[in-house]
Amino acid sequence: xxxxxxxxxxxxxxxxxxxxxxxxxxxxxxxxxxxxxxxxxxxxxxxxxxxxxxxxxxxxxxxxxxxxxxxxxxxxxxxxxxxxxxxxxxxxxxxxxxxxxxxxxxxxxxxxxxxxxxxxxxxxxxxxxxxxxxxxxxxxxxxxxxxxxxxxxxxxxxxxxxxxxxxxxxxxxxxxxxxxxxxxxxxxxxxxxxxxxxxxxxxxxxxxxxxxxxxxxxxxxxxxxxxxxxxxxxxxxxxxxxxxxxxxxxxxxxxxxxxxxxxxxxxxxxxxxxxxxxxxxxxxxxxxxxxxxxxxxxxxxxxxxxxxxxxxxxxxxxxxxxxxxxxxxxxxxxxxxxxxxxxxxxxxxxxxxxxxxxxxxxxxxxxxxxxxxxxxxxxxxxxxxxxxxxxxxxxxxxxxxxxxxxxxxxxxxxxxxxxxxxxxxxxxxxxxxxxxxxxxxxxxxxxxxxxxxxxxxxxxxxxxxxxxxxxxxxxxxxxxxxxxxxxxxxxxxxxxxxxxxxxxxxxxxxxxxxxxxxxxxxxxxxxxxxxxxxxxxxxxxxxxxxxxxxxxxxxxxxxxxxxxxxxxxxxxxxxxxxxxxxxxxxxxxxxxxxxxxxxxxxxxxxxxxxxxxxxxxxxxxxxxxxxxxxxxxxxxxxxxxxxxxxxxxxxxxxxxxxxxxxxxx
Amino acid sequence: xxxxxxxxxxxxxxxxxxxxxxxxxxxxxxxxxxxxxxxxxxxxxxxxxxxxxxxxxxxxxxxxxxxxxxxxxxxxxxxxxxxxxxxxxxxxxxxxxxxxxxxxxxxxxxxxxxxxxxxxxxxxxxxxxxxxxxxxxxxxxxxxxxxxxxxxxxxxxxxxxxxxxxxxxxxxxxxxxxxxxxxxxxxxxxxxxx
Numbered sequence: 001x002x003x004x005x006x007x008x009x010x011x012x013x014x015x016x017x018x019x020x021x022x023x024x025x026x027x028x029x030x031x032x033x034x035x036x037x038x039x040x041x042x043x044x045x046x047x048x049x050x051x052x053x054x055x056x057x058x059x060x061x062x063x064x065x066x067x068x069x070x071x072x073x074x075x076x077x078x079x080x081x082x083x084x085x086x087x088x089x090x091x092x093x094x095x096x097x098x099x100x101x102x103x104x105x106x107x108x109x110x111x112x113x114x115x116x117x118x119x120x121x122x123x124x125x126x127x128x129x130x131x132x133x134x135x136x137x138x139x140x141x142x143x144x145x146x147x148x149x150x151x152x153x154x155x156x157x158x159x160x161x162x163x164x165x166x167x168x169x170x171x172x173x174x175x176x177x178x179x180x181x182x183x184x185x186x187x188x189x190x191x192x193x194x195x196x197x198x199x200x201x202x203x204x205x206x207x208x209x210x211x212x213x214x215x216x217x218x219x220x221x222x223x224x225x226x227x228x229x230x231x232x233x234x235x236x237x238x239x240x241x242x243x244x245x246x247x248x249x250x251x252x253x254x255x256x257x258x259x260x261x262x263x264x265x266x267x268x269x270x271x272x273x274x275x276x277x278x279x280x281x282x283x284x285x286x287x288x289x290x291x292x293x294x295x296x297x298x299x300x301x302x303x304x305x306x307x308x309x310x311x312x313x314x315x316x317x318x319x320x321x322x323x324x325x326x327x328x329x330x331x332x333x334x335x336x337x338x339x340x341x342x343x344x345x346x347x348x349x350x351x352x353x354x355x356x357x358x359x360x361x362x363x364x365x366x367x368x369x370x371x372x373x374x375x376x377x378x379x380x381x382x383x384x385x386x387x388x389x390x391x392x393x394x395x396x397x398x399x400x401x402x403x404x405x406x407x408x409x410x411x412x413x414x415x416x417x418x419x420x421x422x423x424x425x426x427x428x429x430x431x432x433x434x435x436x437x438x439x440x441x442x443x444x445x446x447x448x449x450x451x452x453x454x455x456x457x458x459x460x461x462x463x464x465x466x467x468x469x470x471x472x473x474x475x476x477x478x479x480x481x482x483x484x485x486x487x488x489x490x491x492x493x494x495x496x497x498x499x500x501x502x503x504x505x506x507x508x509x510x511x512x513x514x515x516x517x518x519x520x521x522x523x524x525x526x527x528x529x530x531x532x533x534x535x536x537x538x539x540x541x542x543x544x545x546x547x548x549x550x551x552x553x554x555x556x557x558x559x560x561x562x563x564x565x566x567x568x569x570x571x572x573x574x575x576x577x578x579x580x581x582x583x584x585x586x587x588x589x590x591x592x593x594x595x596x597x598x599x600x601x602x603x604x605x606x607x608x609x610x611x612x613x614x615x616x617x618x619x620x621x622x623x624x625x626x627x628x629x630x631x632x633x634x635x636x637x638x639x640x641x642x643x644x645x646x647x648x649x650x651x652x653x654x655x656x657x658x659x660x661x662x663x664x665x
Numbered sequence: 666x667x668x669x670x671x672x673x674x675x676x677x678x679x680x681x682x683x684x685x686x687x688x689x690x691x692x693x694x695x696x697x698x699x700x701x702x703x704x705x706x707x708x709x710x711x712x713x714x715x716x717x718x719x720x721x722x723x724x725x726x727x728x729x730x731x732x733x734x735x736x737x738x739x740x741x742x743x744x745x746x747x748x749x750x751x752x753x754x755x756x757x758x759x760x761x762x763x764x765x766x767x768x769x770x771x772x773x774x775x776x777x778x779x780x781x782x783x784x785x786x787x788x789x790x791x792x793x794x795x796x797x798x799x800x801x802x803x804x805x806x807x808x809x810x811x812x813x814x815x816x817x818x819x820x821x822x823x824x825x826x827x828x829x830x831x832x833x834x835x836x837x838x839x840x841x842x843x844x845x846x847x848x849x850x851x852x853x854x855x856x857x858x859x
Contacts, residue, residue, distance in 0.1 A: 392674060434675050458695045463673070463726065466699065487699050487722045491670040 002033035002127045005061040006119060007052055009043035009068035011098055018102040020112040024067060027116045031123050035059045044074050049081040056085035063126040067095040067119045088131035090584070090652060095122040117665060124664040128657045132584040137631040139225035140325040141575045142167065146217060146514070149177020150557060151330035151549025151564040153199050158568030159328075160208035164575055167322045168203065169231055170213045174279035175200055177332055181262065181365060183372035183379070185557055186421045187452035193278060193374060200280040210322075214285055218319060220517050223606075223632040224544030225325045225580045235315040237286035238272070242310035245282035249302035249311060250274065258290045260376070264366040266384065267376030272302045272311075277374065286311075326544050326571040327518065329528060330564060331511060333550035335363055336400035336408070336504035347407035350399065352471045353501070359385040360479050361472060361499045364418055371425045381429050383498045386477065390497030393426055394481045395419045395437040396469050400504030402440070408504050408525065413554040415502035416443045420453045422500060423462035435462045436494055438469050438483050446558070465492060472499060505554040519607075520545055527553045538567045546570050585652045586633035587640060593647030594625040600639035600648055601626060608632035609639065671728065678727030682767070686724060689763035692756035697721045703747035703757050713737035717747055717757055724760070733771065738764045739780035779810050792846055795836025799829050 006028035010016035021039040029037035036059040042048050043066055055061060064087065066078045071094040079089035097115040105111040141164050145156045148170030156166045168175070179185075180200075182192035203209055212231055219230040238249075253270035260269040262276050269275075271291040272284045292299040293313060303311040339356040340349045349355050360383045362370075373379040383390045397419055401412040416439070423435040442464070444450040456462045467484040474480075478495040485492050507526035515522045520540040521529040528551050531539040538546050546567035549560040574580070587600075591614065601609040612627035626648065628639070637650045649655065671677075683694055697718070704716035715723065715737045723732050732738070738761055747757040769781065786805055790798050807815050823829035836842060 432675075434678075436673065454696075454698070458693065461695070463678070465673075465726075485671065485722070485726070488671070488719055488726070488728075490668060492673055493670055494673045 002063055003035035003061050004033050004063040004123055005055050006037040006065045007043055008039040010041045015098050015102040018111045019115045023112055024115045028119050043068050044077055052081050053085040064092040065095050065122045067097045069098040070096050090132040091129050093122050093126050095119045121661040121664045124660040125657050128660050135582045135584050135630045137225050137580040139580050140323050142324045143326040143571050144229050144324040145328045147330035148175030149332045150179040151560045153203055154561050154564035155328045155548050155568045156209055158565050159571050160206045162572045166209045168211050169215050171216055173214045173285040174275050183368050186417045187448045197278045204280045227324045229322045231320045233318040235317050237315050238284050239310040239312050240283050242308045243283045248305050250284055252301050252305045255292050263369050263376045266369055326574050328546045328548055328567045330548040331508050331551040333505045334508050336506055358474050363501050363503045367422055367500045391433045392496045393435050393498045394494055394496040395500045397439040397502045399501040412505040414556045419502050420456040423456045424460045427460040437464045585635040586630045587628045587648050587650045589626045590647040591625045593645050595645045596624050599642045603638045603642045606632050606634045679729050680727055682729040683724055683727055686763045690759035692759050694724045696753045697755045702750050706746045709740045709742050712740045733768045794833055795839040795842040798833040
C-alpha cells in the first residue's frame with residue numbers, strides 16, 4: 001500500500017479563485033493510498049516546501065503529488081524538495097490545476113471537479129512511478145568553433161585561454177571574416193585591421209587552438225559532450241609545413257587578372273594567392289578553377305620558383321575526424337545582392353535600381369574596401385566606372401531590409417550606423433564633397449551610437465533625407481537618384497557621382513545545410529535559432545551547440561564579441577563538470593521482446609537508437625536488438641508509440657503509468 | 666513652388682544663407698532632428714503653409730527661396746513656445762526673427778506682404794510720435810492695403826473701452842527716440858548692426 005502525500009496550492013488567488021482547494025484536498029485524502037493531504041497558500045515558498053518536507057518525515061510518505069502550476073514552472077523545485085526530504089525525486093509529480101484548470105475555467109464547481117480528477121490521475125500515476133537515477137555522460141573537453149570571423153576568433157580565444165583545446169574551422173584560406181574587410185569601425189572609428197589582426201595572430205600562435213583554414217564541416221555525429229566531427233581540408237595545393245610565406249609564387253604567377261573577392265572584385269589577384277597581406281595563415285592557396293596549370297597542364301611557374309618546394313599540384317582533399325564535446329557555430333552573414341535572382345530564390349532583386357548594372361552603384365562593403373587604407377585604392381575614394389573622385393555621394397539605407405516584397409521583413413541593424421560612418425569617412429577624405437543619405441528611420445540603439453549619428457549630421461555635414469529612393473538611372477556619367485523628402489513633402493532629385501546601398505544582412509548561402517548536419521533549427525531566413533529569445537540567447541535547442549555572431553541574426557561587432565564570449569562561457573561551464581548529468585527520462589529497450597524491426601531507429605529524431613549485437617560467451621552472434629543511447633535520447637517517446645512489439649518504454653512515462661492515469665478518470 | 670521637385674546639389678543648397686541665419690539667431694539649424702514638437706505646440710500652425718519644423722527642414726537643405734517665399738515666417742507670433750520646448754535647444758523663435766530680417770533685407774517675395782506693411786507703419790509711427798498711435802496705424806494700413814473697410818466695426822467698441830484713442834499724444838522725449846533711430850542708422854552704415 002502506497003503512502004502518498006497530496007499538497008494543494010492556492011497560488012495566491014490564481015487557483016483558489018476558481019477552484020475550491022480545501023475540497024480538492026479533502027477529496028484527495030479519501031483516495032486509496034493517500035496518507036496525507038493538505039492545502040497551502042504558496043507551496044513553492046520556503047515555508048510551503050518546509051511543510052512538504054515535514055510531512056514526508058511525519059507521515060512516512062513514499063510518493064508526492066503537488067497540485068499547483070505547470071511542471072515547466074516548478075517541477076524542479078518540488079523534486080529538489082522531495083530529494084532533500086530523502087525521497088527519490090522522481091517519485092514527486094505535479095498535478096497542473098492552474099494552467100490546465102483554474103486559469104481556463106470560470107465555473108467554480110466544475111473547475112473543482114476537474115481539479116479533483118487531475119489530482120486523482122496523478123495519484124494513480126505516482127503509485128506506478130519508479131525510482132530513477134540521473135544519467136551521467138562523459139565529456140570530451142575539446143570544442144569545435146565553426147567560422148573564423150571575429151565571433152569565432154573571440155570564442156576560440158576565450159575557450160583556449162580557459163585551458164581547453166579548440167578546433168577552429170574556417171572555409172576561406174584565411175581567418176578574419178568580414179571584420180578584416182572593414183576600414184574603420186563605429187562608434188569610435190578605430191581601424192578594423194589594427195584591432196583585428198593581433199587577435200588573428202593570437203589564434204595562430206595559441207597552443208590550445210588547432211586551426212583548419214580552407215576547410216569545411218563534412219559531417220557531425222554524436223551528442224553533447226561526445227561529438228565526432230569530420231572536417232574536410234580542401235586541397236590548398238601548397239604544403240603548409242614547407243611554405244615559408246615568402247610570396248615569390250604570388251609575385252611570379254603569370255595569371256594576374258582574377259577579381260579579388262576579398263576586395264569585392266575591385267582589385268585583381270593571381271591564381272596562387274593570399275587573400276590579403278595580413279592573412280593568417282600567410283600560406284598561399286591555388287585557385288584551381290582559374291589556374292593555367294590546372295586548366296591546361298602547362299605553366300607550373302609557382303612550383304619552379306618555390307624555394308622550399310611547397311607547391312604540390314597533386315594534393316588531395318583530406319578528411320580529419322575530431323572528437324569534441326561542444327560546438328560553437330559562428331558562420332556569419334552575407335549581403336543581399338540587388339541583381340536579378342535565379343528561379344526559386346525568395347529574394348527579389350531591385351529592377352528600379354538597375355539590377356546592379358549601373359557601375360557606380362555599389363554596396364556598403366565595397367565602400368569599406370574603397371575607404372580602407374589596405375584596400376585596392378589605398379584608401380582613396382574613387383568611383384568604379386572611371387576612377388574619378390566622386391563629389392556627390394548618395395547613400396541609400398534599407399535596401400532589401402524591411403522590404404517584405406523583396407523577401408525580407410527584418411531590420412538589418414548595422415546599416416544605420418555604418419552609413420553614418422561612411423558619410424564621415426567620405427567627408428574626411430573628400431573635403432569638398434557632399435554626402436546625402438536617404439533613410440526611413442535612423443536606428444541607433446547602442447552606447448554612444450546616437451551621438452555618433454548626430455555627429456555625422458551636425459559636424460560632418462551629411463544631409464539626411466527622410467524618405468526612400470524610387471529609382472536610379474544612368475544619365476551621362478551621373479547616376480540620377482529620384483527620391484522624396486517626406487518631411488518637406490516634395491520629390492527630391494540628385495545627380496550623384498556614386499551611390500552606396502546599405503544592402504540587407506542575410507544568412508550565409510548553405511546555412512541551412514550546415515544546420516541540418518548539426519541538427520540545429522533555423523528560421524525562415526536561414527538564421528540559426530536560439531533556444532529562448534531572452535533567457536537562452538546563445539544556446540541552440542540541441543544540447544552542446546552554441547551560437548555566436550551574425551549567423552543567428554544581424555549583429556554589429558560589439559554584440560558579436562559579447563555573444564561569442566557568452567558562448568565560450570557556456571562551453572566552459574559544460575567543461576567545468578567532470579561528467580554530464582542528465583534527466584533519466586530516456587527510452588529503454590526490453591531486449592527480450594525486441595524483434596529488431598528498427599522502426600524506432602527510423603523515427604528517432606535524435607539518432608539515439610543503435611543496433612546492438614547480443615553474443616554468447618564464445619562470441620557467437622545470437623541476435624540483434626535495438627539499443628537507445630541514453631546520452632543522446634531526448635525523451636520524446638516517439639519510439640514507444642511506434643514499437644509494434646511494445647518493447648521500448650520511456651522511463652517516467654511508461655505505458656503502465658499512462659494507463660493507470662486513464663483508468664483513474 | 667510648394668510642391669515643385671527639389672534638385673539637390675552643392676549649388677542648389679545655399680549653405681551661406683544657412684550660416685547667416687545661424688549667426689543671426691545664435692542657434693544651430695543642423696541640430697534639429699525633426700521631432701515636430703515645435704509645430705505641435707505652435708498656436709499659429711494652422712495659418713502657416715510651412716509648419717515651423719518644415720521651415721527648419723527647408724533651412725537644413727539650404728532652400729532659402731522656399732522659406733522666404735512663404736508667409737509662415739510672418740505669421741509667427743514670437744510666443745517662443747517652440748524654443749522653450751525644443752528637446753535639442755534649437756531656438757526656433759530666434760531663427761524666425763532672423764528669417765524675417767533676411768526677408769526684409771533681401772526685398773524678398775514677402776516684402777509686399779501685409780505683415781511687412783504693418784511692421785513698417787508701426788515703426789514709422791514710433792519714429793514720428795515716440796509711441797504708437799493706433800488710429801493712424803489702422804487708417805493708413807487700410808488705405809495702403811486697399812482694404813478700406815477692414816475691421817471697421819471693431820473701431821467703436823475699442824474706442825468705448827478706451828483701447829483706441831481718437832487723437833495722438835506725443836511722447837515727451839521724442840528727441841530721444843529720434844536719436845535712437847539715428848544711432849541705429851549710423852551703426853548700420855558702419856556695419857555694426859544689421
